[in-house]
């Protein structure tokens with residue numbers, strides 16, 4: 001899949017959105033609390049004067065209502081969460097970066113989304129379909145550095161696994177247990193493919209503990225799903241290069 005008009009891309013990408021996952025797929029990932037916004041709440045988040053701060057926020061009925069909904073969801077997740085929407089994370093927000101996406105109060109979540117260009121782009125994109133952003137709070141799970149992998153599935157087959165770039169941080173245990181890790185990632189990716197019904201998609205997986213000989217698929221989790229598209233970064237693979245999608249496992253050894 002290469003270029004598409006934004007509406008067609010929205011229809012194509014929709015099955016990857018967190019709100020669209022079948023229950024069986026959700027069971028492979030982190031606990032998630034979707035917070036559906038109404039039109040007024042979406043407008044307040046996109047265009048409201050959030051710069052006036054939390055004291056103003058609590059005095060504005062729309063924002064106060066939204067803060068209340070977020071508070072309830074945060075409580076269900078134990079008081080802290082990873083913040084994103086059903087489409088993407090606001091990882092370009094400086095505040096999000098400082099906290100690695102972790103929030104323990106609803107106002108922080110609003111500020112991170114509001115200052116993210118990705119959030120505004122996606123909100124405008126969703127509008128093409130008359131849809132609204134869904135704030136998606138997820139159980140906070142610290143993912144060990146270097147243990148995130150992008151698994152590329154084309155026509156139902158895993159055609160490559162790339163470690164998420166680590167800025168040169170090497171993990172000797174990954175090198176030592178590469179065969180075990182690769183085989184577990186392949187099993188888990190096949191399960192994600194089966195449960196999602198998506199035969200062209202990019203699954204982000206992580207290990208919850210350091211690689212070891214006794215690891216099982218229970219040590220893996222699905223982080224999220226991305227569309228198979230030029231807009232998705234294939235990291236160590238270049239789909240434009242003939243035969244580059246060779247099924248290999250690529251990581252910094």
Ligand SMILES: Nc1ncnc2c1ncn2[C@@H]1O[C@H](COP(=O)(O)OP(=O)(O)OP(=O)(O)O)[C@@H](O)[C@H]1O
Pocket residue numbers: 030082084087088089090091100101138139140141142143148204223224226
């Ligand atoms: N529940 C979580 N707890 C802690 N960190 C998380 C959690 N979920 C995701 N992360 C971290 O945040 C990063 C971005 O999250 P996510 O993949 O959900 O958003 P994204 O914007 O779609 O990312 P990408 O652009 O890489 O596809 C992940 O690669 C992971 O490092």
Ligand SMILES: [Mg+2]
Pocket residue numbers: 088224225226
């Ligand atoms: Mg993504």
